[in-house]
Amino acid sequence: MIEVSQLTRVFRTYKKVPGFWGGVKGLFKREFEETAAAKDISFTIAEGEFVGFLGPNGAGKTTTLKMLSGLIYPTSGTARVAGYDPTKRENAYRRLFALVLGQKNQLWWDLPAIESFHLLRAIYGIPAAQYQATLDELVDLLTVREKLNVMVRELSLGERMKMELIAALLHRPRVLFLDEPTIGLDVVSQRAVRQFLREYNRKYRVTILLTSHYMADIKELCERVIVIHKGAKIYDGALDRLESAGGARKKIITFLPGAGTAFPDTWQSRYGTTKRADDGKFTLCVPGENVVSVSQEILSTGPVADITIEDVPLEDVIAELFAAQA
Numbered sequence: 001m002i003e004v005s006q007l008t009r010v011f012r013t014y015k016k017v018p019g020f021w022g023g024v025k026g027l028f029k030r031e032f033e034e035t036a037a038a039k040d041i042s043f044t045i046a047e048g049e050f051v052g053f054l055g056p057n058g059a060g061k062t063t064t065l066k067m068l069s070g071l072i073y074p075t076s077g078t079a080r081v082a083g084y085d086p087t088k089r090e091n092a093y094r095r096l097f098a099l100v101l102g103q104k105n106q107l108w109w110d111l112p113a114i115e116s117f118h119l120l121r122a123i124y125g126i127p128a129a130q131y132q133a134t135l136d137e138l139v140d141l142l143t144v145r146e147k148l149n150v151m152v153r154e155l156s157l158g159e160r161m162k163m164e165l166i167a168a169l170l171h172r173p174r175v176l177f178l179d180e181p182t183i184g185l186d187v188v189s190q191r192a193v194r195q196f197l198r199e200y201n202r203k204y205r206v207t208i209l210l211t212s213h214y215m216a217d218i219k220e221l222c223e224r225v226i227v228i229h230k231g232a233k234i235y236d237g238a239l240d241r242l243e244s245a246g247g248a249r250k251k252i253i254t255f256l257p258g259a260g261t262a263f264p265d266t267w268q269s270r271y272g273t274t275k276r277a278d279d280g281k282f283t284l285c286v287p288g289e290n291v292v293s294v295s296q297e298i299l300s301t302g303p304v305a306d307i308t309i310e311d312v313p314l315e316d317v318i319a320e321l322f323a324a325q326a
């Protein structure tokens with residue numbers, strides 16, 4: 001459904017030389033910097049897949065989604081979505097996909113959402129019966145029927161995002177690009193949006209590429225993740241496999257009130273990954289098979305107030321992946 005080959009986008013940003021003479025100089029010779037927001041990115045996504053697109057801020061996620069939507073052009077490389085070249089911006093392609101940007105509103109602020117939906121119906125030329133059926137279904141799934149006549153700017157963030165999703169889905173796109181759709185939402189709305197996306201993907205086999213800051217979104221929705229860092233792809237595969245890289249280890253968190261630094265220093269040299277907080281909390285990451293022996297040793301060496309053993313969270317595994325690439 002989606003085929004991306006060596007997709008690259010370079011942005012030029014002009015440097016401003018400070019002061020009057022700098023400005024004058026800039027009129028003749030502008031100095032610029034080039035940033036590769038996306039570098040040689042290749043991947044394919046099959047119909048119906050729900051893929052997580054991960055990476056720290058500035059990694060190039062939004063840039064890639066914008067290229068796939070035909071909003072910006074690649075510097076080099078190609079993308080094909082359902083056989084279409086997004087750069088051609090064909091009408092048939094516009095009907096096939098939708099892009100939802102969590103940080104940007106696509107609905108009209110000063111109109112109730114229902115008015116925006118009517119306008120979209122006209123823009124896409126959706127037959128009346130189909131429009132009504134789709135709208136009813138989406139409104140019920142997202143439980144926003146009583147908010148349809150409220151001015152968009154008066155809706156809560158969560159309600160607004162639900163309306164954005166309805167707007168994006170009215171024309172029944174086959175491919176969805178979701179850029180941080182849950183950003184800033186309260187936990188309840190986040191969960192509602194997540195649940196809706198999962199059901200929608202299963203029911204209609206819509207292909208979805210999702211970026212999110214919230215690992216819970218990715219964990220609950222995506223079996224496969226593509227990770228990018230500084231514009232380049234560094235991982236593409238099962239989320240499980242990424243998790244098991246951390247799953248082989250456990251985190252031992254020990255609370256040692258008033259302990260000297262002696263213990264932790266020997267831990268550091270022996271276990272490597274030790275983290276120490278000011279409040280007397282120490283964290284060690286050890287291989288799973290050593291958890292018992294290391295905990296026993298900790299307990300026998302000092303006045304331990306508390307000790308807990310946890311899995312290494314996915315966030316940490318991914319952070320390590322980024323650190324290894326830096």
Ligand SMILES: Nc1ncnc2c1ncn2[C@@H]1O[C@H](COP(=O)(O)OP(=O)(O)O)[C@@H](O)[C@H]1O
Nearest residue numbers: 011013037055056057058059060061062063064
């Ligand atoms: N219009 C633009 N002009 C210049 N630089 C840009 C522009 N858009 C994005 N960038 C740069 O490209 C990089 C990737 O940005 P972006 O795709 O928004 O990252 P992400 O969505 O992963 O946070 C960043 O370094 C960003 O500053």
Ligand SMILES: [Mg+2]
Nearest residue numbers: 061062063179
């Ligand atoms: Mg972004």
